[in-house]
Structures are given as C-alpha cells and as structure tokens.
Amino acid sequence: MITSILVVIFLAVIIGIVLGISAIKFKVEGDPIIEKIDSILPQTQCGQCGFPGCKPYATAIANGEADINQCPPGGDEGIHKLADLLGVEYKPLNAEHGEPKPKSVAIIDEKTCIGCTLCIQACPVDAILGSAKHMHTIIEKECTGCELCLPPCPVDCIDMVAIEENAENWKWKYPVYKIDKVSERRAS
C-alpha cells in the first residue's frame, strides 16, 4: 500500500519536474494562431476590415472579436483558407467592408503634387518617397494598393491604376472547350 503510494508520488514529482522545465524551455513566444491567420491575410494593410492593419485583424479573429469575412483584398479564396484553418463554416464576404477590386497600384501625378508629405505619413508600408515641398513618388514594387494615401491628398493627385496583364505576369488560362452532346455529333 505505502510502496504504491510512494511510487505514484515519485512518478508525479518526476513528471512534474520534466513538464515544468519543458514549459520554460519550449515556451512559445506570441500566439501561433495569430501568426497563422496573419500569413493567410494579404498584407495589404488597408484597414477595410475595421482594424488598423492585417496583424490587428488577425489578433481580433483569434480572440473571436471579428468575423472571417471582413477582408475584401483576400477575397473568397482567403475566406475559404481562414475557414479551413479555424474549422469554421465559410461565409460570403461581408459587403459592408467593401468589394474585392482588381489588384492596383497608386500613381502620383508628379506635376500636381505639392510635396505636402501627407500621403507619406499615411502609407502603411513606406512605399512613398519624397520630402517636404519636393515631389513625391510611389515605389510601385512595394505598393500594396491599399488606397490609404488617397483621402489625405489635398490636391487629389493620386490615382489607383489596375495592374495590367503583360508578358511578364501573364498566366496560362484554364482550358475551355466545348463538349458536344453525343446525339448532336451523330446527327452531324
């Protein structure tokens, strides 16, 4: 009787120590689920979801404060991926947060630009280059197309231009062909 109790206590202590050490040693920094959600989000940082960026939205989803269908740039595909990850039902995009648009970049009309730096302050990814009273320009490669630079511009010199298909970003299309009905084929 006493031996068995001692054995159990002994085991409990050993296991307790091992678990305690591993809890310290293998501590996970941050919440991995937030990282996972964040890696699905398109990183446009546009704030259309109602949060100030993709990471805050990911955090809100993880805490159950936001729904998975608030990200227009992520589109239907993004919602499907989030639904798969979180094991919840798919929902169509909430139209309150906007419609998905073709991917575009901002272009500054350099003649009109007065160099007020307001757009630089608004850009979430530092994709605008310029300084006070000097012309600004967009680093196209870095622009996520979030449109956050549009409202602060006092002279309305920024346009969103959809990215056109060119020989570089061109993709092979899904094959489309007609399958004839057997009866029609016989008739011909």
Place this chain on the structure above:
Amino acid sequence: MKLFDKVFKFNGGIRAETKKNISTAQPIRKIPLPKKIVLPLRQHIGKLAKLKVDIGDEVLKGQLIAEADGNVSAAIHASTSGKITAIEKRLIPHPSGLPDFCIEISPDGKDQWIEKKAIPWKKIGLDKVNELLLESGIVGLGGAAFPTHLKLNNSKKAGALNTLIVNAAECEPYITCDDMLMREKTHELIQGIKLVHEILNVKESVIGIEDNKTDAINFIQHAIKKEKNISLQIVPTIYPSGDAKRLIYLLKGIKIPKGRRSSDYGIQMFNVATILAIYRFIEFGEPSISRIVTITGNLKSPRNYELLFGTPLKEIIDDAGGQIIKNDTFIMGGPMMGFKLPSIDVPVTKAMNCIISSEPAMIEEKKPVLPCIRCARCAEACPVELQPQELFWFSKSKQLEKAEEYNLFDCIECGCCSYVCPSNIPLVQYYRFAKSEIIEERHEYEQANIARERNEFRLQRLEREKLERAERNALRRAQSSSEEKTKLIDEKRKAIADAMQRIEKEDDKND
C-alpha cells in the same frame, strides 16, 4: 559498324511521323537586310534586359543595346548597323499574344561591325569567360532560351565536370535547324565542341544524335575521326529524346533526381546551335545576333534560314513563297510543345527555332474532347514517369497543392500524354495552367511577406520616433527651467561684454 551504341531507354515517349524531310531539301538561306529590325527586350528566360540606347542613336552591328539586368537575364545586341528609330511596345512571339518592349533599328545598309575582339580565354580563366558570356547575350538556342552563363555558373558551383554532352537529338517533328547546321557547318561545330571541351576542362565530349539524321551523322563521323575525346552516340528516334534529362539517361544511364542538376553529376549539356554561338563569340568576338530557323509546313518553299534577330517573320514567310492553303495559322516551336503565334507580325527571336505554317489537317480536324476514361495510357507514355491522369484531375479541380505533391513541376510539358490520350484531352494545357497558378501564388505570398515586414518596420520606426520626441521634449523642458535660463542668459551677457572689451581695446590701440 554497329547500328546503335548502348542506349538506356527511358519510359514511354512516342514515335510520331517526323516530317523533317519537308525542310531539308534545300540549303540554309540568308535573306537580304530587312527594312526594319525589331528587337524585343524579352527574348530569354528571366528579367527584361536593361536599355543602353536612346531613340536617334547610331549603332553598329554587334553593339550592346541592352544589358543583362542581374544574373538571370541576357544582353541584346544590334543585329545590324543603323539608327534606333523607336523604343516601344510591339507584338512579340510569346504565347500570351501581348505586346512588350522592343527596340526598332532602321538599318543603314552598311552592315558594319563593331570592333571584334577574340577572347583570350586561356589567359583570363573560366570566371572571366563567364562574366563575358553574360555580355554575349548567348542563351540556349534549343528553344528554352536559358541564359548560358548561368549554366556555366551552376557547373562551377558543382565542382569538377567530366562530360560535355552536345545535344543534337532534335526530337520534335518538323524541326530541322540543328540538322541543317550540322550538315552545313560541320567543321565549325567540331571546332566549337573542341573549344567548349577545353574551356570546361572535361574528359570526354559526346554528341547525342537521333538515328533519323543520316547525313549529319555521316558528316560528323567523318569530321571526328581523328578526335580522341569526341564521340558520336546514335540514339533511336523516340520523342522526347532531346530533353536534357532524357538524353543524359539515353547516353549515360544516369537518372538525375528531382531538384538536382546534371552538373552535380559532372555533366554539362549544350545544344549544337549554342555551341556554335559560344564558338563565334570566343573565337571571333561576335555576340549572339543570328540563328538558324526552320520555316516549314504548309508553305510553297519550306527550308531553313539563317536570320538576324529582329527580322520580321512576315518577310521570311513571303520569301518562302507564302502558304499553299491560306489559313493564317502559324506555330512557333514544334507541333508538340510549340504555341500558336498571335500574328506573323513578330520578329525573329533567340527562342525561335522553328515556325510551322499549320497544315489544314492540324487545325480543322480537331477531335472532340471526351471525358477521361482512366485508361492510364498517358502514364505509359510519360517520359518523366509521372501520373498524368492524377495531375489532370488535380489541375482540373484546382487542387494545386495536391498537384504539386504529385510532382507537377517535374513535368516537361512534352505533350506525349495529350498525344496518346484517346479522349483528346488537352492535358498539357491543364498542367501549364496549374503551374502558372502556383507560381503566381508563390509570388503573391512573397509580396505579402515583404509588405508585412515593411509594415512592421514602419510601426517600429513610428514607436521609436515617438520615444525620441518625448526624450527631446523632456530635455528641452529641463533646459528651460528658470535656473538654467538665467545661467544661459548670464553666459551670453558675459560673451557680449567680453567682445565689447576686445573692441574697445583694439580701438585704443588704433588711436
């Protein structure tokens, strides 16, 4: 003489009608200088070449007009002397049918070369040769247009090479540009092989050729009689024996596994036309400005042409007598892997090995596409030993991850599966679709990662700036306390008083 050397036969492949004799009856022809030369900046795999000239500039034949942008790119040279008259988007021979940046040269008719300098490769070493190759604009002329200097870079990383394989298989039906090159420029080709052999410092060079090119085989066998280190190996005519990994297996029995390069096994492969381009560059200092193109199919006078890059295709089609039966459908590349040209108002490019004017049977007799019956004939035909039927289902239902798991990217798009499919399913089109979807997804993922990083950096920066501002304000506030202020004012007053004294003293002296 034995008919075949020992060959290792790969899985599947097809024996189609070769139709090569259509274009081999006449010798290679050159045409007079065209009125305009249009050189696309995208003629190779990789980044667009960077412009080095402006409209109105006079250029000489062989002058660099666009340089390689980074390592995965290739330079472009003026193919004749003349004046740059336009730099704009024009239609290029690309499956997208979309226009891209081109340089237009109006030839002055003199065809005057820049100063040509042979490359003293023995003195400068392989590294320097490779650097120069980057400027030569030479890309793989078999059709894939992969920059040649990159290939050499890879082999350098891998260490010692022991074998140079010269790809003379030319397995696709209709195409005969390599065949004609071997027949007409045998001597130059052997010189080229010897040169590349020495540069790469390999032990042996093997020319792999399909048994249907009897004339070329005879010429080469005669030419290499005295060469100890160069051998000719004849392989049976089975498409796609000209694919790099297939040819290596046929000749050497080595299967290069996924993710490895032939250079890891001491093998480097070049197409015959590429060998010749390297030879002309190193021996004579001539950059890549022309190639041999097969113009064949439904034409009055099909043959091979030696053409300057940028020559309008339309002029060549006219020179070949035009179409016998008009249908305005042209295919670039072979019938198996080629694509339909959007128009013949495109220039000749580095990747253009063959133009087939479609025969009526090729376009009219389109058989209806039927559902897949799971006969697995495609798997029997696949030279890469993939499961084309599985890849088809995954691509069709857009299960891209699954398709990737089934080694979609090992597919060489040879078209054997589509060729044997009894349901006439355009299988390769599905694979191409799936591949470009996956590539775009990866690209978007990378872009998103960059955006995330930049956003995080910005937030950090804002935080840091906020702290710095707070510190500065605190400092200023501390300085502006009354005690400090009086001290500051006293200091200033003292400085003024000192200065006044100095002036007075000096005034006294002057008086």
